[in-house]
Amino acid sequence: MSYFFDTASQREEMLARIGVDSVDDLFADVPERFRLEGLMNLPEPLTEIELQRAITEQAGRNVGPNDRVCLLGGGVYDHFIPAVVDEIAGRGEFYTAYTPYQPECSQGTLQAFFEYQSLACELTGMEVSNASLYEGGTSMSEAAFMAVRVSGRHGKIVVLGSVHPEYRAVLKTYLTRLESTLVEIPCPNGTVDPDEVAKAVDETTACVIFQHPNFFGCLEEAEAIVEKAHEVGAMAISVFDPLSVGLVKRPGEYGADIAVAEGQSLGVPMQYGGPYLGMFCCRSEYVRKMPGRLIGTTEDKNGKECFVLAMQTREQHIRRGKATSNICTNQGLLALRATIYLSLLGPEGLKEVGELCLRKAHYLADKLGEIDGLSLAFDRPFFKEFALKCDAGAEEVAARARAAGFDLGPRFQRVTADDDVNGLSGNSLLLAAVTEQRTREELDRLAAALR
Amino acid sequence: MRNQQAVQLISELSQAGRRGTEYPSGDIPERPLDELLPKRYRTDSPPLLPQLAEPDVVRHYVNLSTRNMSVDTHFYPLGSCTMKYNPKRHERLAKLPGIGDLHPYQDEADTQGMLGILFDLQQMLGEIAGLPAVSLQPAAGAQGELTALLTAAAYFEDRGENRTKVLFPSSAHGTNPASAALAGFETVQLKAPAQGLVDLEELKKHLDEQVAVFMITNPNTLGLFEDQIGDVASMLHDYGGLVYIDGANMNAILGITRPGDFGGDMMHYNVHKTFTGPHGAGGPGAGPIAVRDFLGDYLPGPIIEESTGDDGSKSFRLTNPTKSIGRVRSHFGNVGILLRGYFYLRTLGAAGLKEVSEKAVLNANYLKALLKDTFPVPYGTICKHEFVASAKQLQKERGITAMDIAKRLIDYGFHPPTVYFPLDVPEAMMMEPTETESKETLDAFAVALEKIAAEDVEMLHAAPHTTAICRPDEVRAAKSPVLRWPRNSG
Numbered sequence: 059m060s061y062f063f064d065t066a067s068q069r070e071e072m073l074a075r076i077g078v079d080s081v082d083d084l085f086a087d088v089p090e091r092f093r094l095e096g097l098m099n100l101p102e103p104l105t106e107i108e109l110q111r112a113i114t115e116q117a118g119r120n121v122g123p124n125d126r127v128c129l130l131g132g133g134v135y136d137h138f139i140p141a142v143v144d145e146i147a148g149r150g151e152f153y154t155a156y157t158p159y160q161p162e163c164s165q166g167t168l169q170a171f172f173e174y175q176s177l178a179c180e181l182t183g184m185e186v187s188n189a190s191l192y193e194g195g196t197s198m199s200e201a202a203f204m205a206v207r208v209s210g211r212h213g214k215i216v217v218l219g220s221v222h223p224e225y226r227a228v229l230k231t232y233l234t235r236l237e238s239t240l241v242e243i244p245c246p247n248g249t250v251d252p253d254e255v256a257k258a259v260d261e262t263t264a265c266v267i268f269q270h271p272n273f274f275g276c277l278e279e280a281e282a283i284v285e286k287a288h289e290v291g292a293m294a295i296s297v298f299d300p301l302s303v304g305l306v307k308r309p310g311e312y313g314a315d316i317a318v319a320e321g322q323s324l325g326v327p328m329q330y331g332g333p334y335l336g337m338f339c340c341r342s343e344y345v346r347k348m349p350g351r352l353i354g355t356t357e358d359k360n361g362k363e364c365f366v367l368a369m370q371t372r373e374q375h376i377r378r379g380k381a382t383s384n385i386c387t388n389q390g391l392l393a394l395r396a397t398i399y400l401s402l403l404g405p406e407g408l409k410e411v412g413e414l415c416l417r418k419a420h421y422l423a424d425k426l427g428e429i430d431g432l433s434l435a436f437d438r439p440f441f442k443e444f445a446l447k448c449d450a451g452a453e454e455v456a457a458r459a460r461a462a463g464f465d466l467g468p469r470f471q472r473v474t475a476d477d478d479v480n481g482l483s484g485n486s487l488l489l490a491a492v493t494e495q496r497t498r499e500e501l502d503r504l505a506a507a508l509r
Numbered sequence: 510m511r512n513q514q515a516v517q518l519i520s521e522l523s524q525a526g527r528r529g530t531e532y533p534s535g536d537i538p539e540r541p542l543d544e545l546l547p548k549r550y551r552t553d554s555p556p557l558l559p560q561l562a563e564p565d566v567v568r569h570y571v572n573l574s575t576r577n578m579s580v581d582t583h584f585y586p587l588g589s590c591t592m593k594y595n596p597k598r599h600e601r602l603a604k605l606p607g608i609g610d611l612h613p614y615q616d617e618a619d620t621q622g623m624l625g626i627l628f629d630l631q632q633m634l635g636e637i638a639g640l641p642a643v644s645l646q647p648a649a650g651a652q653g654e655l656t657a658l659l660t661a662a663a664y665f666e667d668r669g670e671n672r673t674k675v676l677f678p679s680s681a682h683g684t685n686p687a688s689a690a691l692a693g694f695e696t697v698q699l700k701a702p703a704q705g706l707v708d709l710e711e712l713k714k715h716l717d718e719q720v721a722v723f724m725i726t727n728p729n730t731l732g733l734f735e736d737q738i739g740d741v742a743s744m745l746h747d748y749g750g751l752v753y754i755d756g757a758n759m760n761a762i763l764g765i766t767r768p769g770d771f772g773g774d775m776m777h778y779n780v781h782k783t784f785t786g787p788h789g790a791g792g793p794g795a796g797p798i799a800v801r802d803f804l805g806d807y808l809p810g811p812i813i814e815e816s817t818g819d820d821g822s823k824s825f826r827l828t829n830p831t832k833s834i835g836r837v838r839s840h841f842g843n844v845g846i847l848l849r850g851y852f853y854l855r856t857l858g859a860a861g862l863k864e865v866s867e868k869a870v871l872n873a874n875y876l877k878a879l880l881k882d883t884f885p886v887p888y889g890t891i892c893k894h895e896f897v898a899s900a901k902q903l904q905k906e907r908g909i910t911a912m913d914i915a916k917r918l919i920d921y922g923f924h925p926p927t928v929y930f931p932l933d934v935p936e937a938m939m940m941e942p943t944e945t946e947s948k949e950t951l952d953a954f955a956v957a958l959e960k961i962a963a964e965d966v967e968m969l970h971a972a973p974h975t976t977a978i979c980r981p982d983e984v985r986a987a988k989s990p991v992l993r994w995p996r997n998s999g
Contacts (some may be wrong), residue, residue, distance in 0.1 A: 059861050061594055062868055063947035072875040072948060081867045084874055084891050085765055087734040092771040098636050098764055101629070106598050112855070117607030119622030121615065130612040132745030133839060144604075151574035152594050156788040159587070160925050162913065162976040166576035167790040171521050176993035179766065180556040186992050189791070192648040192787055195839035224839040231809065231835035233962040235693025236621055277550050284654070289799055307552045311780030327604075330623055331613035331840030332648065333793030345990060356986035364978040381687035384651045391789030398570060401519050402529035404560045410532045413542075420545050421537045461615065462751055468614035485630040 084116030085177070087248075131443040131491025132468045133194060133222050134328055134473065135413070137301065140402050143325040147395045148434050154505065158353075159385075160459070161366045168365035171353040174393040177400045179199035181300050182317040183310020184339035188350035190393040191385060194320025195228035200227060200295055200338065200349045200383060201316045201430060202238075205265035205293040207347050212237045213262025218283075220245040221297060227266075233293075234416070242468045248274045248436025252282035259290045265316075269297040273307070275419075275443030275489065276436055288313070296459060300324055301369070302441050304408035305416065316340040324390050325399030330337040330459050335392040345369075349383035380415050414494035415442035416499065422492050425505035433509065435487055443491040445470075452488040455508065462507030463509070464500075466490050516977070519569055521993050523559035526736040529566050532615060535754040539921045544776075557996065576977065578788070578924045582951050586925035588939025589682075589730060591782035593639065596856070597911075599849040608848070613840040617826050623968050627844070628813040630851045635799055637759075637854075637862070638776055639769025642805030644668050645797045645813060645842040648758060653777025653796030654836060656809055658692035659834045660800060661722050661751050661775065663807040667832060670749065672721035678707050680730045680931045694721060701933050705731045705888030708742055716748050727760065728766035728893035729769070730931045732873065733944075742772025750774060751804075753878070760943070761870055761893035764863030775800040780843075784850035790908060795846035806832045811841060868944035869894040878981045879955035883962045887934055895935045895941035903962055904936050909969055911936040914961055916980065917972035921957040 064072070067082075078084060083099055084094075104112060128136040147153065151166065158164030158171075171189040178187035191197045200213050215238050226242065243254050244307055244457030266287035270278045284294040289352060296314035299306075301323040309317035322328070340349060345352070346369065354368030403411065420440045425447060426432050432455070435445035448455040451471040459466040470487035492501070542551075561569075578585065585592035603609055606914030611620055631643040647653040657765035659676065663789040665672045686696040696714055702708040705723065723745050727735045735741065742752045753811035754773035760783050768776045780786045781794035788794070800808065811828030817823055827841075857865065871895055877886055877896045900911040915938070927939040942951055961969065973979055 059857065059864065060744040061596065061945050062864065063945070064868065064871070068948045069871070072871060074946070076872075076874045076878045077872075079892075084867075084870045086765050087736050087891060089736055089739065090761070092766045094764060094766060094770070097859035097863065098767075100636060100862070101970075102631055103861050104855050106856075108957060109598065109852060109855055110602065113602045113608065113626075116626055117605050119625065120607040120611055121619035122607040122610050124606050126619075126958055128612055130614045130968065132614050134613055136612065142529075142562075142563060146570045147568065147573070149571070149574045151579045153600075153787045154580035155577045155618045155790040156585065156587060156590055156592055157791040159927070159951070160578075160919070162577035162916065162919055162973050162978055163924055164576075164790070165978060166573035168519070169516075169573055169576070169768075171790075172993070176520065177556075177558065177991045179848055180558060180996075182552070185558075189613065191651065192793075193838055193840075195836070196652070197650065200783075202644055205935045208582065210770075222839065226770060226834060227836040228838055231659065231837055232691075232833065234659055236691075241963065277546075280809075287657075290653075303552060304555055305546060305552065305558075305712050306550055311552060314586070325968045327609050327845075328612050329603075329845040330608055330611040330620065331844055332843065333795075333843040333845050334840075345992070352990070354986040355991045358978040358982070359980045360978075362978050363601050364975045364981050364984050366986045368983075368990050368992065370983070370987075379684075381690060384655055384684050384687035385649075386651050386684050386690050387792040387794055389789075389793045390786075390791035394570075394790070397519075398566060400558055400738050401566045401569075402563065403539075403558065404528050405555055405558045407530045407532070408558060409555060410954060414532060414535060416545055417535055417537055418542070419927070420540070439545075439550060441546070455617075460619075465612065465615060465619075472614065488963035494532060501537075509921075 061254055067451050075423065079237050089132065090451055096268055127464045129490050129492060130465050130467050131489045132473060134165060134322050135491055135493050136492050136495055138330065139325050139327065142402055143398045145397050145404035147391060152394055152426050153391055158367060165365060168353050170394050171390065172355065172365050174397040177397060178339055181303050181308065182339040183308035183382050185316050185342035186349055187339040189353050190389040191338050191350050192334060192389065193334040193336045194297065194318065195225040197318040197338050199232040200224045200231045200385065201295045201318045202265055203383060204265065204316065204344065204347055205295060206238060208344050208427045209264045209293060211262055212497040214239055214241050215265055216241045216243065216263055217241050217267040218245055218250045218273055220249060221267060221269040222273045225297065239445065248276040248438045249278045250283065250285050252279055255286040259287060259292055261290055263290055263292040265293040265295050267295040267297065271299055271441040272303060274436055274445040275440040276438040276439065280307065281441055302412055304412040306441060307428065321396050324396035326395055333392060334391060335389050335396055349385050351388050362427050411494050413490060417494040418496050419444060422490065422501045425501065426508065429509050443489060443494065446488045448488055453469040453483055455488055457506060458508060462504065514592055516644055516648040517996055520559045520563060522565055522569060526550060527560045527562045529561050529563045533888055540665050553944055583922060583924050583948060585924040585953060586940045586942050587924060588927050588941045589757060591941060591943060592944040593785060593892040594945035596853065599852045602852055602925060603638060603845055603848050621825055624813050626851055627847065628815050628825050629640055630847055632855050634797055636780060637763065637767065638799035639767030640757055640776060640799035642802055643797060643799045644808040645847055646809045646837050647777065647798060647841050648838050649794045650777050650779045650796040651688055654684055655797045656689035657775040657777060657798045658694065658722060658799065660804055660807045662692060663832060665721055672719055674720045675722045675724060675914040676715055677724040680933055681724060682757060684727065685724045685755060691734050705733055706735055709737060709740060712741065712744060713880050716744060718748060720748055720750040722751045724753040724755060726758055727997055728758045731888045731897050732892040732895040733889045734893055739769045749909035756964065757782065758894060763866040764859060765866055775804065780846050784853045786846040786849045791837060792907065793843050794845055795843040806830045807834055809834055809837045820880055828875050865944050870945055872942040872944060876951050878941060878954065879951065881956060883959055895939060898938045899934050900936035908966055911938050913969040913972060914938065917961045917969050918957060920975045923954055923957060930944065
């Protein structure tokens with residue numbers, strides 16, 4: 059095996075130095091009755107050539123974006139990734155490094171994370187960011203827990219029905235054995251009526267969680283929602299789209315206390331669902347209650363400015379059973395990708411990508427809206443994604459699109475267990491997302507195929 | 510020679526008017542922005558991102574990369590982290606068209622190749638664990654712990670049992686108790702044992718019908734195999750409790766023994782450690798779990814199921830176990846990392862995996878033998894894939910701490926071992942050479958350590974001497990945190 063070094067003679071030298079006769083003697087502490095007889099039942103090993111052939115063959119059984127135009131949404135998008143992102147993130151000095159426990163050996167990574175935190179604060183208009191969490195759904199759950207510990211309210215966690223169904227499912231799982239109850243507000247019109255928020259909250263409410271733009275693609279009345287949350291002293295948690303904020307108001311602008319996001323849009327490949335980038339930002343007064351890693355600046359013993367893991371003693375490292383989050387890792391490589399992506403785009407690029415998505419999505423929505431049997435499910439402003447109501451059923455329409463070379467979706471039925479989505483029949487609803495990668499020719503062709 | 514510009518922040522390199530990407534102009538009819546996005550939703554203060562040309566960005570981050578130690582550039586014996594070589598073939602294969610670019614909401618019929626790979630991975634992880642039911646969902650080891658504990662809780666609840674306690678030894682990873690607390694359990698830490706292994710008498714004191722789970726790492730964080738694990742498991746099982754194996758140290762026992770065979774009921778893998786997903790400077794990892802059959806119904810979905818058609822053809826679909834605890838993350842799991850684990854398993858096969866552990870254990874014991882006179886290892890005679898040496902003697906005699914040694918090692922071109930963990934060993938230096946290091950490297954590392962032990966004390970206190978920075982003030986970073994650049998520097 060090409061990953062091993064030792065030769066037979068070296069092995070003998072090593073065993074002699076240890077003072078044993080065989081490698082087997084080094085496993086004498088594993089009781090005989092637990093020792094495997096023979097080998098495990100695994101497939102035969104493959105050389106690099108054979109493995110490449112096998113995987114290429116499997117890849118051929120998948121239909122990728124090269125085979126079909128991707129208009130799938132639901133929190134994961136086919137955005138363009140500039141070559142520089144892959145090139146830098148593919149450098150072994152970054153991707154084969156580990157957690158920067160020894161700052162002298164890791165200034166490159168530490169500085170990149172510090173830059174990520176700064177850029178994330180820019181995107182959100184918040185004061186602090188951590189160096190990333192797993193992905194959007196778990197970031198949202200961590201935000202809810204933080205709201206509970208900041209507010210000291212263990213009663214209600216209020217979440218809108220327009221928040222990604224899978225994120226809500228994750229939150230529900232995380233809350234299984236904890237005191238707080240989850241209250242969901244239906245959004246039959248695609249967005250919430252802020253009065254419904256006011257009715258749902260009380261002084262036991264730790265937080266109100268909303269997504270903006272939401273799972274249906276619609277823009278919520280963010281200011282009003284935040285106001286209703288604040289009226290009872292609850293925190294407002296915004297799940298935002300990091301690619302929207304070149305155009306759409308940033309969470310800090312509408313008064314959110316915590317902003318979380320799925321950062322996949324920022325230069326992270328789709329990879330069939332992960333790994334992705336959980337973003338987490340908040341106001342500086344909560345910094346000591348934040349989950350995850352933080353990178354800070356300091357001086358070294360010679361007065362030189364440098365970077366370190368800051369406040370390492372929080373959370374599970376010291377508090378163990380009292381810890382309120384078990385997170386000990388981050389998504390460093392993906393935070394690096396986002397940092398490079400944002401550095402390349404700059405303020406103009408971010409605005410341009412946002413505008414291209416917005417314009418193209420509206421172009422397609424108009425085209426599809428003209429077709430008999432198809433209509434926009436919600437009459438609300440949207441950004442790059444919209445929900446279609448399909449009289450023939452979402453499955454039927456998605457199948458027709460697929461036959462014409464387009465992936466549309468997801469069908470709501472695929473992501474929610476309920477037949478009823480906020481009062482609408484789940485099996486008639488279909489999402490469509492349009493990124494900067496789509497061309498007018500493609501969108502026209504899709505409309506023609508569904509006509 | 511260092512490029513001094515690299516130490517500037519990317520924001521400080523910004524020049525108004527530069528840009529690093531361009532987008533095609535809109536090929537669709539122009540409409541006023543106000544019609545598409547009413548003004549009240551639009552930002553008044555867009556993000557102040559830095560403005561750079563593409564070469565600015567490339568030079569900045571390539572230069573930053575040179576300020577890192579990594580497995581590709583250095584020996585990285587960071588104990589408990591399993592910093593083994595990350596095969597380059599994995600990077601290429603994970604990015605193949607039809608592999609790295611699939612959307613999680615594609616139709617199952619269109620992702621049969623991917624589902625087939627992930628199904629095979631489920632099977633292989635079940636086999637290596639000796640625990641047949643597998644969920645690939647958890648995004649990291651710590652999330653695997655939480656997922657397994659919620660799975661156990663659902664199982665007990667289903668049986669009408671109200672079990673409130675989770676036990677763990679003092680050497681447990683910090684995430685064990687944190688995960689137990691998050692899963693709503695009371696956490697109970699056993700007293701530190703005299704011999705580095707779990708003390709059965711101490712365990713007995715805490716056992717009753719309230720105990721849900723005992724969490725244990727095996728081999729443990731001292732690098733020792735818990736040879737009484739069979740008794741530990743029987744004791745737990747006698748009271749109806751479950752045994753959780755923290756799989757962080759699986760690299761020592763692949764193909765030798767299996768958690769399911771020595772009494773574990775549940776475990777998580779750290780795919781990025783054992784199966785070479787690169788650590789990415791802290792992530793992403795992947796933390797799939799394997800459990801006994803009777804716990805399989807409670808696992809988080811989606812799980813991949815195989816069915817065979819009348820013509821013998823296989824197809825795969827995503828399902829949710831009948832009594833599932835629900836999702837623990839959105840979409841499927843950290844597929845990109847899981848794939849790297851799959852490639853590794855397919856490359857090595859059963860014999861290769863066994864060899865991995867044999868060589869990892871040989872390397873660890875060899876290094877331990879080289880160092881034993883200067884850096885005694887207080888617990889155990891043979892170790893598994895890692896060992897915890899102590900610099901206590903040097904500290905007493907010469908005033909040299911484990912941290913001094915760690916910092917000085919950097920000057921010699923080695924990444925330091927893990928220091929001051931586990932807490933049970935004074936001046937702990939936890940070393941894990943892994944199987945992908947040569948005898949020459951281990952010899953050179955040992956020589957460096959021997960030299961350091963004899964070096965001038967004042968010089969050691971001032972180490973490292975060759976790096977751009979030296980011993981940052983971490984207290985200051987915690988006391989008055991500066992966590993971002995000033996807003997006007999963009």
